[in-house]
Amino acid sequence: MEYAVGVLVDIDDYMALSRARGSQWARTQLERADRAIREVTACVALPPEEWLVVLAGPDPRRLMDRASTLAEDVRARIGRAGELTATVSLGRPGLPAEAERDARRTNAYKLVLGGDRVITAPEGDRPEGGPPVRIEPELARAVHAGDRRAAAALLTGWVDRCAQERDLDPATLHRWLVGELLFVVDLVNRRRLASGSTDWVDACARLPIAELVTVSSIHERSYLRIWVEEILTRLIPASARDILSMAESYMAAHYADPGLRLTTVAQAVSASPFHIAHLFAAERRTTFLRQLTGLRMRHARSLLTSSALPVEAVATRSGYQSAKAFRGVFKRHVGCSPSEYRRAHRAQTSERITRV
Incomplete structure (x- = not known):
């Protein structure tokens, strides 16, 4: 039987370096890397920054030895040829048709192992559990403040910490990250169901699902940082004022509900009651209760002057459970x-009519 081993050469941090150093610099460096590889072996270029070498032979052990020797040589030559480094991933001996796929499966471990090395296919099943640390409280504070940069730093730092776990599978890390991003979606979701849970139909209408799916193909932490920053830009409102605006809009629509409370509004906009109270104090120089009372009083005055409704009905339509409580606040x-107030308004109206 003829075996084949895929050898995948992958330039490290190419996307990040291209952004930082420019496309011309990147093209020049790739040309040097290409020449360095072709000096020692035939290969297939896989743009923009990968090459595939397939070795074949009847003895799988000797084949792996050849592949390991070639991988170390290629990695060293690329380092000497320019300013780039490379990771070389080896698949397992198998059918020639599966060589590239198996090498890519190995290359996925670059996400957790880091670059500038030779990676061989891991042996056996990897243990799977929960992440070693949780960042939801800190992440929630950054999201509620509209601080995308802080949220991105938290997530990428958390990824670096998780990657230190022994025998971590990259697919597991991808799932953990998607879980944290869905947590962000839940925090910024503008609509809730009657039970208080996220309206996922509405959330998914605005969720960049296609981008979330692509995370499974990311095998480099430098590019993952770029990806996280871009995805959070899509998910997180621009500033804390957006959270406050959402809270004010919710209050304007529900002030007539006698059960409306700070906790109700906070839950509706996926923020903590403390944060909402802080935003009213910092941005509006008022309190939640004063804001709510202002809305109710404005509506009550309008009803008193434009309708003949009894005071009890005005109280109910303005968010008060009893006329007595309404009268005291008014x-x-x-x-x-x-x-x-109603008599005074009618008297003023009559006086204006008489003058006319």
């Missing part, structure tokens, strides 16, 4: 009782 904020 007098403190307006300076007179609802009935006195």
